[in-house]
Amino acid sequence: MLFPEWFETKHINVKDEFGEWRGVKRCGMAKALDHLGMPLVGTHHRGIDDARNIARIVQQMLPDLADSAAEQRGAHRGGRSSLFRAYGCAASGSSLR
Structure with missing residues (x-):
């Protein structure tokens, strides 16, 4: 499987x-889920369960970040949310494939 060059050098700090x-103080996964009114699924600190829960958090974030990035792009040519800047994605929220 081929990955874009940036995949190996950049990451997103979801916290x-x-x-x-959300306009809140940096927090951990369990608190972020609580802010979203979502239950923690599985066992906290179990790798696969944490990964799935973090993915659920990001799924909640992406639609708003894509909308925000599109608005910024209209107001400021090339503007993107920091999440999209981190991965060099188009403001439309293009796939990370």
Whole structure:
């Protein structure tokens, strides 16, 4: 499987992105789920369960970030949310494939 070059060198700190997105202090996964009114599924600190829960958080964030990025792009040519800037994605929220 081929990955874009940026895939190996950049990451998203979901804690920071979530805090910026919700306008709250940086928090962990369990607190972020609580902010969203979502239950923690599985066992906290079990790798696969944490990964799935973090994915659920990001799924909640992406639609708003894509809308925000599209608005910014209209107002400021090339503007993107920090989440999309981190991965070099188009403001429309293009796939990370």
